[in-house]
Amino acid sequence: xxxxxxxxxxxxxxxxxxxxxxxxxxxxxxxxxxxxxxxxxxxxxxxxxxxxxxxxxxxxxxxxxxxxxxxxxxxxxxxxxxxxxxxxxxxxxxxxxxxxxxxxxxxxxxxxxxxxxxxxxxxxxxxxxxxxxxxxxxxxxxxxxxxxxxxxxxxxxxxxxxxxxxxxxxxxxxxxxxxxxxxxxxxxxxxxxxxxxxxxxxxxxxxxxxxxxxxxxxxxxxxxxxxxxxxxxxxxxxxxxxxxxxxxxxxxxxxxxxxxxxxxxxxxxxxxxxxxxxxxxxxxxxxxxxxxxxxxxxxxxxxxxxxxxxxxxxxxxxxxxxxxxxxxxxxxxxxxxxxxxxxxx
Amino acid sequence: xxxxxxxxxxxxxxxxxxxxxxxxxxxxxxxxxxxxxxxxxxxxxxxxxxxxxxxxxxxxxxxxxxxxxxxxxxxxxxxxxxxxxxxxxxxxxxxxxxxxxxxxxxxxxxxxxxxxxxxxxxxxxxxxxxxxxxxxxxxxxxxxxxxxxxxxxxxxxxxxxxxxxxxxxxxxxxxxxxxxxxxxxxxxxxxxxxxxxxxxxxxxxxxxxxxxxxxxxxxxxxxxxxxxxxxxxxxxxxxxxxxxxxxxxxxxxxxxxxxxxxxxxxxxxxxxxxxxxxxxxxxxxxxxxxxxxxxxxxxxxxxxxxxxxxxxxxxxxxxxxxxxxxxxxxxxxxxxxxxxxxxxx
DNA sequence: ATTTAGCACTCAGGAATAACGAGTGCTAAG
DNA sequence: CTTAGCACTCGTTATTCCTGAGTGCTAAAT
Numbered sequence: 001x002x003x004x005x006x007x008x009x010x011x012x013x014x015x016x017x018x019x020x021x022x023x024x025x026x027x028x029x030x031x032x033x034x035x036x037x038x039x040x041x042x043x044x045x046x047x048x049x050x051x052x053x054x055x056x057x058x059x060x061x062x063x064x065x066x067x068x069x070x071x072x073x074x075x076x077x078x079x080x081x082x083x084x085x086x087x088x089x090x091x092x093x094x095x096x097x098x099x100x101x102x103x104x105x106x107x108x109x110x111x112x113x114x115x116x117x118x119x120x121x122x123x124x125x126x127x128x129x130x131x132x133x134x135x136x137x138x139x140x141x142x143x144x145x146x147x148x149x150x151x152x153x154x155x156x157x158x159x160x161x162x163x164x165x166x167x168x169x170x171x172x173x174x175x176x177x178x179x180x181x182x183x184x185x186x187x188x189x190x191x192x193x194x195x196x197x198x199x200x201x202x203x204x205x206x207x208x209x210x211x212x213x214x215x216x217x218x219x220x221x222x223x224x225x226x227x228x229x230x231x232x233x234x235x236x237x238x239x240x241x242x243x244x245x246x247x248x249x250x251x252x253x254x255x256x257x258x259x260x261x262x263x264x265x266x267x268x269x270x271x272x273x274x275x276x277x278x279x280x281x282x283x284x285x286x287x288x289x290x291x292x293x294x295x296x297x298x299x300x301x302x303x304x305x306x307x308x309x310x311x312x313x314x315x316x317x318x319x320x321x322x323x324x325x326x327x328x329x330x331x332x333x334x335x336x337x338x339x340x341x342x343x344x345x
Numbered sequence: 346x347x348x349x350x351x352x353x354x355x356x357x358x359x360x361x362x363x364x365x366x367x368x369x370x371x372x373x374x375x376x377x378x379x380x381x382x383x384x385x386x387x388x389x390x391x392x393x394x395x396x397x398x399x400x401x402x403x404x405x406x407x408x409x410x411x412x413x414x415x416x417x418x419x420x421x422x423x424x425x426x427x428x429x430x431x432x433x434x435x436x437x438x439x440x441x442x443x444x445x446x447x448x449x450x451x452x453x454x455x456x457x458x459x460x461x462x463x464x465x466x467x468x469x470x471x472x473x474x475x476x477x478x479x480x481x482x483x484x485x486x487x488x489x490x491x492x493x494x495x496x497x498x499x500x501x502x503x504x505x506x507x508x509x510x511x512x513x514x515x516x517x518x519x520x521x522x523x524x525x526x527x528x529x530x531x532x533x534x535x536x537x538x539x540x541x542x543x544x545x546x547x548x549x550x551x552x553x554x555x556x557x558x559x560x561x562x563x564x565x566x567x568x569x570x571x572x573x574x575x576x577x578x579x580x581x582x583x584x585x586x587x588x589x590x591x592x593x594x595x596x597x598x599x600x601x602x603x604x605x606x607x608x609x610x611x612x613x614x615x616x617x618x619x620x621x622x623x624x625x626x627x628x629x630x631x632x633x634x635x636x637x638x639x640x641x642x643x644x645x646x647x648x649x650x651x652x653x654x655x656x657x658x659x660x661x662x663x664x665x666x667x668x669x670x671x672x673x674x675x676x677x678x679x680x681x682x683x684x685x686x687x688x689x690x
Numbered sequence: 691a692t693t694t695a696g697c698a699c700t701c702a703g704g705a706a707t708a709a710c711g712a713g714t715g716c717t718a719a720g
Numbered sequence: 721c722t723t724a725g726c727a728c729t730c731g732t733t734a735t736t737c738c739t740g741a742g743t744g745c746t747a748a749a750t
Contacts, residue, residue: 028713030712030713030714031713031714032712032713041722041723042722042723042724043713043723043724044715044722044723044724044725045721045722045723047713047714047715048715048722050714051714051715061714062731063729063730063731064713064714064715064728064729064730064731065711065712065713065714065728065729065730065731066712066713066714066730066731067712067713067714105509105510105511106509108453139489140487140489140497140499142485142487142499144484144485144501146505152485152501152505152507154485154487154499154501154507156487156489156497156499156509160491160497160509160511162497162499162507162508162509163451163507164501164505164507165450165688166505166687166688220450223449223450223451224450224451235605236605237582237601237605238598238601238602238605241594241595241597241598241601242594242598246594247594249586249587249591249592249594249597250586252586252594253583253586253587256582256583256586257583260580260581260582260583343511373742375741375742375743376742376743377741377742386693386694387693387694387695388694388695388742389693389694389695389696390692390693390694392742392743392744393693393744395743396743396744406743407702408700408701408702409699409700409701409742409743409744410699410700410701410702410740410741410742410743411701411702411741411742411743412741412742412743
């Protein structure tokens with residue numbers, strides 16, 4: 001991408017017109033259509049330019065007597081140098097904002113709502129990941145007696161995620177004792193994460209019940225934070241179905257192989273994301289995943305307070321309205337960031 | 346389904362053979378193939394029987410010179426009277442059990458794992474819902490201070506379902522005060538449901554904060570108990586793609602319109618499920634949803650302890666191996682039930 | 691009375707062919 | 721260097737024809 005072959009102004013205008021026409025219609029665009037569109041040069045002149053654009057690899061010709069189509073490299077040039085980054089138009093903002101305003105109060109809910117709204121807004125598949133946590137910390141906990149031998153451990157974690165876990169008690173206990181223990185644990189464990197809780201464990205051998213509960217909390221936090229990092233939701237598979245590039249079902253199946261496998265998807269996002277740019281665009285084969293060779297990703301991250309949160313992105317065919325998708329992804333990411341900040345505060 | 350037209354043994358054997366052949370191959374089955382398969386009657390005899398089976402509506406003929414295909418009614422007859430309910434074969438059990446053995450320790454994780462495993466096992470789309478919460482009576486509650494103006498209300502409901510809700514406080518407060526209020530509310534509200542909590546509200550005008558919280562609890566309980574099972578996960582969209590009935594992308598798009606809309610999906614499951622049977626099979630138009638007219642559902646519920654939990658189901662084309670899908674759905678449902686019992690107790 | 695062989699008929703699907711037209715590359719004139 | 725003109729290419733679509741699996745019906749066999 002660094003070694004992009006530079007183009008003169010006319011070639012740039014033509015390339016831009018090809019991209020814009022093709023993303024709009026999905027049909028290879030010919031010299032005549034461009035001549036009308038640009039209204040500056042004749043079809044013949046444009047044909048000459050098109051030929052050289054094919055030579056340098058920015059355009060492709062599906063077959064000898066067809067129009068031209070941008071190559072991955074062509075899209076790359078467009079995204080890097082030609083695309084006007086327009087701000088999100090007011091109309092779109094007015095459409096999105098209310099949907100994102102009434103976010104649920106829990107993490108999963110925020111991610112799912114965001115994914116839904118974004119998928120609908122860009123008519124493609126959306127992907128939203130949870131904030132990368134540096135280990136889930138305990139914010140508050142409570143113990144509820146179920147019967148003398150069992151207690152329910154309720155934990156409020158960083159992010160206002162509430163989780164419960166049933167404890168089998170090694171000796172009988174009642175609500176009064178549990179409440180007392182809960183009070184003590186609240187004082188001791190507040191703000192600690194899995195490893196810190198584990199270190200704290202087994203301090204006081206005279207209180208085996210307490211040690212037992214602490215151990216359970218530590219174990220729970222460990223598995224929880226492992227899962228939290230992989231929290232990843234997607235939505236809008238149906239939107240891909242009416243794109244002509246997925247008329248062939250095989251293509252879509254390959255894409256879903258990646259998307260429905262959360263692990264793969266997570267690796268992809270991690271590998272693809274370039275923190276240097278506000279919005280990262282990964283085009284076609286740049287994904288380095290053969291199943292996605294005809295897809296592009298538009299990615300960004302949201303921030304939770306000071307620190308980096310998770311990823312918000314869109315996956316669609318390479319023939320995508322990048323200049324429209326990018327600001328929408330940014331907008332949703334911002335709202336996700338502030339919604340999660342609110343939830344996690 | 347009650348008014349099913351009864352068939353003599355020969356017609357039954359033929360219908361069964363048609364279903365079995367067709368579900369296996371996906372190709373309309375002709376009299377000759379059946380003659381070889383059954384080896385009891387000639388093709389001509391079978392042709393006569395096929396004609397009457399078409400007349401009574403159990404079979405369809407795609408066009409005059411094609412073989413026969415089961416109609417929704419035909420599948421219904423097959424499922425109700427002809428299907429051998431084989432237990433899950435040992436091989437399949439050995440394949441599924443280990444995947445379901447190492448379940449995550451949280452509710453969402455269990456549902457997602459189950460959906461993944463089931464989708465792969467039946468090569469179709471799987472749907473799993475969270476446990477339906479019975480009475481929405483309060484068992485225990487807690488208040489966590491987020492900042493002076495906001496508090497997190499954590500409620501343990503009947504059935505040990507834990508829910509949280511963020512409160513905006515009309516005046517500033519801190520954790521000490523909130524803990525005191527929580528203690529008081531615990532004593533007062535234990536065992537009360539939405540209407541009882543509402544009746545209790547506004548008792549003490551000298552404690553506006555308390556009244557406010559009680560009102561919030563009442564409101565929450567109301568919407569909570571009204572709300573259907575909100576937690577719905579599905580997996581295996583990719584499995585539908587290689588079914589020939591979804592070669593036409595339009596079909597799939599219609600199905601996903603329903604499946605990706607959790608609300609619709611929840612209503613569908615609620616409406617379709619017949620608690621009288623261990624496994625409910627809903628075939629084609631029986632779903633009463635036009636988008637699913639060429640799909641079938643195989644549903645069952647799992648139990649959490651004593652009470653009914655949520656639904657586990659499979660959605661696939663009507664041409665489905667019902668006799669294989671049903672035991673797999675049951676098996677997964679059982680494991681989900683015990684996994685959730687372990688998580689929630 | 692039921693079952694079966696035989697046979698003419700139907701009709702979707704595939705292969706072969708033809709016409710179409712959008713778009714090209716090249717050439718020669720402006 | 722640009723542009724009009726023109727012969728040519730080749731994918732797409734429509735048309736036709738053929739094939740064969742499968743049928744319904746009839747008449748003979750059981």
